[in-house]
Amino acid sequence: MKDCLARIFRAESGQVLASLACFSRDLQLAEDALQDASEQGSKKWPEHGVPENPSAWLHLEAKRKLIDKLRQQHTQQSQQKLQLIEQSLYMQSDSTAETDYEVPDERLRLIFTCCHPALNEVAQVVLTLRTLCGLDVREIARAYLTSETTIGQRITRAKKKIRDAGISYEVAKAEQLRFRLPSVLKVIYLIYNESYSAFEGQTLTRQDLANEAIRLSLLMVKLIPTSEVFGLAALMLFHDARRSSRSSLTDPYIPLEQQNRNLWDQAKIEQANAFIHQALKYQERGSYKIQAAISALHSGAKSWCATDWPQIQLLYMSLLQLHPSPVVALNLAIAMANGGQLSKPMKML
């Protein structure tokens, strides 16, 4: 029963919070309402049984709790918010649409809020994990090897800034998307990369963080299907497909060259290939797309030797132009060396 509630909470909290935050314009209040609803569930369900549609129950109950909280505020603003949310409640019961609350753009709004560049990067990551992935403070603290107090403070501070600085609960407008989308994608990629450094034996495993990042990325593909969004989803899926071959009981890290390619998850590679093809339909160059294309070539190669090194070399050159960095330069040199050119890479290094 407890597991059931926890699972539903994790799966639904992002969407419930997104919806509540859009009404209340206050993430803290939204979170308190959701918390109250979830506590009520944990008391009620063992006695009365799990409701037929537990997610719908959680949505509805959280909305009711939010109404209670807004009523207590007695401000002019809270009265306006109350009207809106009560209207939505009537509409919901009228059209028996309780099960039909899949409003994807509410989550999209919330991810743009949590990843607003006016918040520092760590705050963006932590807030996204808390609100959109439904991880609790303890889990996040463990994943980032820091104390619960530190994470709690970061989350509180970030929510306060969102409220007081007037960061909106809206998807960035088309003309701002160019500036705003990168920070959303970066947060998702940071969450994914953290799955590499998270320690073993924690409540939150590496795979959990990777799964959350991929889940967010697939959501983005559904909601904002554009070049770099496809690119990032493909990149993470390609990496994830190789996960089980990247380490063994005796070896904590096995480099690509020595990996057992039979262990690669072909279903994930297929899904990633579909995304990279979508991404390649767009003219614009982007670093996720290029990195995904490199990963696609590795994933499609029968062996390390049979890898298309000349093509990979070109892609790294393109990446180096876009984002000059020593790591990219090193990878380019490796690709050139593997492609049979030795004198040039030596000079580069």
Place this chain on the structure above:
Amino acid sequence: MIYAGEDQDDVDMQTLMAQYQVFDDQAGEAGVLIGGNALEAVSTATSVRLRGGQSELIDGPFAETKEQLGGYYLLECKDLDEALGWAAKIPSERYGTIEVRPVMVFED
């Protein structure tokens, strides 16, 4: 709030004034401009504070910094993004920094 070094202007005073006039006109037409002022140079600053029951006068600013508060605008915006959009149009953004903060609202 517009922060910049006082000798940092990248164009002559007349050009800068004209550029600020363009901003004023745009913000005024959009109905967001409520007020604002340019401030005299920091060399005109006098600070006052009460310490140990004594009022102290100091010839100079609150803090000696490279960039000073040179002026401010009061804009009515619906959210941070709109405010940042207008801030990015302020001419001194090119060489200084525009700090955006909401006005505190006291609910009674």
